[in-house]
Amino acid sequence: MKQILFFILAPIIFSVIGEFLLKMSVDGLPIGFDVASLFLIVSNPTIVTGIFLICASALLWIVGMSKFQLSFMYPFLSLNYVIIIVGSEFILKENVQLNRYVSILLIIIGLVIISRSQNVKVKES
Numbered sequence: 001m002k003q004i005l006f007f008i009l010a011p012i013i014f015s016v017i018g019e020f021l022l023k024m025s026v027d028g029l030p031i032g033f034d035v036a037s038l039f040l041i042v043s044n045p046t047i048v049t050g051i052f053l054i055c056a057s058a059l060l061w062i063v064g065m066s067k068f069q070l071s072f073m074y075p076f077l078s079l080n081y082v083i084i085i086v087g088s089e090f091i092l093k094e095n096v097q098l099n100r101y102v103s104i105l106l107i108i109i110g111l112v113i114i115s116r117s118q119n120v121k122v123k124e125s
C-alpha cells in the first residue's frame with residue numbers, strides 16, 4: 001500500500017501542484033517562442049518550482065512502472081483531471097460547467113472499479 005501511495009499518488013499530487021504553480025505564474029505574462037520569454041520563464045522561481053515538481057512526478061512515475069503493471073497504474077492518472085477541474089474552480093476561480101463535474105463522477109466510478117481489481121506487481125528480477 002505504501003508503494004501505491006508513493007509511486008502512484010505522489011506523482012499525481014506533484015504534477016497537479018506543478019500545473020497550478022505554472023498556471024498561476026504565467027497567467028497574463030507575454031510568453032511566446034523567443035529568448036525574452038525563455039529568460040522570463042527561467043528567472044521566475046515559481047515557474048521553475050512548477051517545472052521541478054512535474055519532473056519529479058515523472059521520475060517517480062517511471063520507478064512506479066517498474067513495480068506495477070501499467071494497466072493498473074495508468075487509470076489513476078485520471079485523478080489529475082478530477083483535481084485540476086475542482087481546483088480550477090476553487091483555486092483559480094474559473095467557471096467550471098456542470099458537464100465537467102458529471103465527467104468527474106464517471107471518472108471516480110471507473111477508478112473505484114479499477115482500484116478493486118487485482119493489483120499485480122511486476123516480477124522482481
